[in-house]
Amino acid sequence: MPDVVFEPFKIKSVEPINFSTVEERKAWLKEAGYNMFGLPAERVMIDLLTDSGTSAMSHNQWAALISGDESYAGSKDFYALERVAREIFQKDIVIPVHQGRAGEHLVFSTLLKKGDIVPSNSHFDTTGANIEDCGAEALNLPTKEGLDPFLVHPFKGNMDTEALKRLLKEKREHVPFVMLTITNNTGGGQPVSYRNISEVRKICDSYSLPLFIDGCRFAENAYFIKLRENGFNNLSAKVIAQKTLSLADLVIFSAKKDAFANIGGLVCLNDPELAERLKNRLVVTEGFATYGGLAGRDLAAIAQGLLEITDEHYLKYRLRTIEWMVERLAAEDIPVLRPAGGHALYIDADSFFPNIPPENFPGIALVNELYIRGGIRAVELGNVAFGKRDKDGKHIFPRLDLVRLAMPRRVYTEAHAAYVVEHIKALYRERDKVSGWVFDKEAPVLRHFRSTFKPA
Numbered sequence: 001m002p003d004v005v006f007e008p009f010k011i012k013s014v015e016p017i018n019f020s021t022v023e024e025r026k027a028w029l030k031e032a033g034y035n036m037f038g039l040p041a042e043r044v045m046i047d048l049l050t051d052s053g054t055s056a057m058s059h060n061q062w063a064a065l066i067s068g069d070e071s072y073a074g075s076k077d078f079y080a081l082e083r084v085a086r087e088i089f090q091k092d093i094v095i096p097v098h099q100g101r102a103g104e105h106l107v108f109s110t111l112l113k114k115g116d117i118v119p120s121n122s123h124f125d126t127t128g129a130n131i132e133d134c135g136a137e138a139l140n141l142p143t144k145e146g147l148d149p150f151l152v153h154p155f156k157g158n159m160d161t162e163a164l165k166r167l168l169k170e171k172r173e174h175v176p177f178v179m180l181t182i183t184n185n186t187g188g189g190q191p192v193s194y195r196n197i198s199e200v201r202k203i204c205d206s207y208s209l210p211l212f213i214d215g216c217r218f219a220e221n222a223y224f225i226k227l228r229e230n231g232f233n234n235l236s237a238k239v240i241a242q243k244t245l246s247l248a249d250l251v252i253f254s255a256k257k258d259a260f261a262n263i264g265g266l267v268c269l270n271d272p273e274l275a276e277r278l279k280n281r282l283v284v285t286e287g288f289a290t291y292g293g294l295a296g297r298d299l300a301a302i303a304q305g306l307l308e309i310t311d312e313h314y315l316k317y318r319l320r321t322i323e324w325m326v327e328r329l330a331a332e333d334i335p336v337l338r339p340a341g342g343h344a345l346y347i348d349a350d351s352f353f354p355n356i357p358p359e360n361f362p363g364i365a366l367v368n369e370l371y372i373r374g375g376i377r378a379v380e381l382g383n384v385a386f387g388k389r390d391k392d393g394k395h396i397f398p399r400l401d402l403v404r405l406a407m408p409r410r411v412y413t414e415a416h417a418a419y420v421v422e423h424i425k426a427l428y429r430e431r432d433k434v435s436g437w438v439f440d441k442e443a444p445v446l447r448h449f450r451s452t453f454k455p456a
């Protein structure tokens with residue numbers, strides 16, 4: 001058998017791409033204030049802004065939408081979702097919410113108080129923001145391997161368990177629970193090993209602490225474990241996912257990722273008392289406990305998506321897509337994060353454009369050039385997104401100045417991926433010709449969403 005990994009689906013409904021010229025895109029980008037978030041999506045040819053909520057649904061998901069039961073209480077689709085979610089997440093109680101951060105808000109606003117500390121391998125930005133919104137500290141404890149962008153290591157998403165032990169020895173009384181994000185999005189979509197999750201579980205047990213998993217990309221993480229961790233090769237991705245998730249007391253899940261859904265989320269847990277408190281809050285903020293802010297048809301699409309996501313033909317193709325792109329870029333010495341993550345490729349913009357100083361935002365230069373040249377939309381997750389100012393207004397920059405190109409699930413083919421790779425390669429060859437940017441209007445928080453820029 002020739003070893004060619006191909007898209008494990010046939011395409012029966014398509015959305016045409018609007019082709020545009022370099023001149024048109026220059027004008028549109030100016031109109032958008034040189035910010036990717038200001039661009040109407042119709043003006044983008046290949047949209048790699050996010051993998052969240054952008055999946056192509058299957059024919060079975062579309063069929064499930066049509067037969068969605070829109071009853072306010074007790075929709076049949078809630079019970080279908082509950083059955084599937086109980087099996088995957090290994091929890092008795094399933095609470096729907098409208099997306100991942102609604103689950104974060106629900107759980108954290110119920111459990112956290114000022115002065116608490118929540119350690120994690122790395123919190124996603126909405127997770128950190130929701131923790132801090134409760135007056136608590138979101139503490140990241142990645143491993144030293146996870147901090148090196150170019151070091152090849154199988155599990156760069158792991159938590160530093162020694163750092164966790166040190167924290168708990170000193171400050172146990174301030175820690176209400178421990179979190180793990182799988183895969184580790186902030187750390188580059190890198191996986192967390194089963195061994196690491198088990199170790200964290202044991203540490204939690206020794207301090208009588210619950211473990212919460214942010215499981216947005218649990219299926220990608222499970223397939224990484226199957227490929228890379230001793231003793232897991234003969235287990236199915238679904239069984240590995242179940243084993244992994246059963247180590248958590250509570251799972252927060254954004255169905256916009258590993259459920260192929262365009263909206264939705266879940267909180268899954270075993271503790272009936274906590275579930276009561278969450279459901280009582282839910283009815284005030286999201287809706288009744290059998291719909292949680294979602295339409296019945298959304299519940300149905302999530303249930304069907306959860307049945308499809310652990311298909312290994314899909315997961316093999318999914319991880320190989322990113323790996324294939326990273327291999328081609330790394331072969332040209334382009335500073336791309338290694339090894340490939342599960343859902344996105346990340347470029348170190350600072351090393352890509354050594355001629356552009358950090359205060360002239362190399363990441364903005366990279367995303368703007370990719371858009372002008374190729375109609376490709378990526379996102380800056382570096383000096384603009386995670387940078388701050390000190391009290392004198394001087395820039396404080398994050399450790400890495402990254403640009404992320406996230407692949408929506410089942411949306412683009414290998415030829416689209418090749419088009420993106422060729423544009424990045426061509427831009428890299430001409431990197432000396434590119435100059436930087438400064439703020440035109442600087443947004444006060446989450447600066448990448450709403451700031452505008454002008455040439456430096």
Ligand SMILES: Cc1ncc(COP(=O)(O)O)c(C=O)c1O
Binds near residue numbers: 052127265
């Ligand atoms: C790891 C992680 N956690 C939480 C979230 C928040 O989920 P949502 O966008 O559904 O609110 C995201 C979204 O990208 C994520 O990647």
